[in-house]
Amino acid sequence: MYRALRRSAAATAYLVAGLRTALPSMLGLLALPFAGLLALLFVVLPWLPGLLRPVRTLAAIERRRAGRALGREIPEPYPAAEGPTLERAVRLLRDPSTWRDLAWMVLHGLSGLVMGVLAIALWPSIAFALSMPLWWWAAPEGSVSALVVLDGWPRALTMPFLQAAVNTAALIWLLPYLARFQARLAGWLLGPSRRSRLTRRVERLTETRAEALEAHGAELRRIERDLHDGTQAQLVAVALRLGLADRRFDADPDAARALFLQARDGIEDALTQLRTVIRGIYPPILSDRGLPGAIRTLAAGQHIPVRLELPGEAEARVPAAVEAAAYFVVAEALTNIARHSGAASAEVVLRRSDSSLHVLVRDDGKGGADAAGGSGLAGIRRRVAALDGTARIDSPAGQGTTLEVELPCGS
Incomplete structure (x- = not known):
């Protein structure tokens, strides 16, 4: 029971907090027909980005609230706002996320207001119903009711408790469902659509492919530089020492032997550098x-x-x-x-x-x-x-x- 009440309290807090966006949305509904008519007449089109800014601000607030309730971040679905004002306005009219925001505003303005008021009213209504048998007889006749008018003790001792039970059931089971519905509605309408997610995914894959090619090219250049400046130079030096040793072998065996020893050291250095290059590719x-x-x-x-x-x-x-x-x-x-x-x-x-x-x-x-x-x-x-x-x-x-x-x- 304690866990159920905690869920109901959390749902109540969520639905009541939704009034912050539901009330402005409800007020905005009154202006939508006029704004839409003017937009169709291209009178207010240059000012459309500024007029939609409050809608997107409300949507951003609701997106954060719903994301916390759903346990996941809801990304913004809007493309980058670039270009001249008129061009941005036309792009906003063509952008599905604009119409999804307006659809959310309509639905949330109507349902969010009702849900928020219901969440506020359910808690005191239980106490009101339970206290009714104590004072119903002192109220003017017909002015107090628990679903029906209380006109006698039999009804006064049964109907208020029935009303309290119904309200408690709504508090425990209905409010959490309404809170989940409100959060999922926001996640569905205010998040990116399936098409925009696929578009962004393609853009992301294009970017990562470019990054992969760049990283691969940088790695190849690093390996080539290491081999050219290190290993290749060492092997060229070894080849020169071996050639000099071959020419001096008959005339000066001691000098030839010294050159052979230097060539051996050079080969060991070249092997060390090769191992370093290999470690850079995949560390052993x-x-x-x-x-x-x-x-x-x-x-x-x-x-x-x-x-x-x-x-x-x-x-x-x-x-x-x-x-x-x-x-x-x-x-x-x-x-x-x-x-x-x-x-x-x-x-x-x-x-x-x-x-x-x-x-x-x-x-x-x-x-x-x-x-x-x-x-x-x-x-x-x-x-x-x-x-x-x-x-x-x-x-x-x-x-x-x-x-x-x-x-x-x-x-």
């Missing part, structure tokens, strides 16, 4: 120790304490590309912390769900990190976007930096 430590072990190694090499929250080895197993990206994110983030943050401590959290890998890196440094400032954050975003993941950076000045990355990895 991931194969040897897995992602949690590799992150522990990264944390152990820091000059500040790093608190770790990592899953087990079996739970953290993800595709190799996701593993490499997560390792790169943590390594780059810890490098940024060491170089730029001035932090006294850091934290790395790794969580695995059915469909994604969540990486969080936080520090208590000076904050103010900027992805456009060449701090490595832009590289993290490119690497994450290449896998259709998301990266969020929160770095207020003086309050540290939080990097959250979500990488899809399938079930």
Whole structure:
């Protein structure tokens, strides 16, 4: 019973709070026919963006309320407002989200007002009905009723309690249903439609494809640069030493032997550089120790304490590309912390769900990190976007930096 009353109280609070948007919506209904007529006559068309701003403000308030009630964020469905005023006005008329907002305003203005008033009235009506047997006889005849007029003690001792039972049932079962209906109505009308979600998905895939190509090209250029400037130069030097040693072998065996030894050292250096290039492609430590072990190694090499929250080895197993990206994110983030943050401590959290890998890196440094400032954050975003993941950076000045990355990895 206590849980039912808590649900009813929460539903009442939600429906009553809905009056903040229902009352303005109801008032706006009176102006809609005139505004629509003027818009059709192109008299008010240049001012249409400004006239729709209050509607979108109300929709934004309701979107946040409904998102909290539904436990999920309801994204805004509006496209970017660009271009001249008249062009934006025409685009607003063609935009389905504009008409969905107006439809919500009509439905919410009518139903939200009724639901809010009902939610307010049900609670005192129960107390009113239960107290009626105590004072009905002192009221003027016919002025007090509990569904029917009370004209005797039999009715006074039965009908008020029946009314209280009906009101209590409505309070416990009807109000939560109405609150869910109101939240779902807002989520359906004020969120993006299926078509707009598909459009945004295509745009997102186009962006991530471009990011993937850019990240792939940058990786190829890095490998080519490392091979050209390092390994290739070492091998050319080895070839020259071997050629000189071959020419001096008969005339000066000792000098030839020294050149052979230098060539051997050069080959060892070239192999070291090749191993470094290979580690940049897929760090061998991931194969040897897995992602949690590799992150522990990264944390152990820091000059500040790093608190770790990592899953087990079996739970953290993800595709190799996701593993490499997560390792790169943590390594780059810890490098940024060491170089730029001035932090006294850091934290790395790794969580695995059915469909994604969540990486969080936080520090208590000076904050103010900027992805456009060449701090490595832009590289993290490119690497994450290449896998259709998301990266969020929160770095207020003086309050540290939080990097959250979500990488899809399938079930």
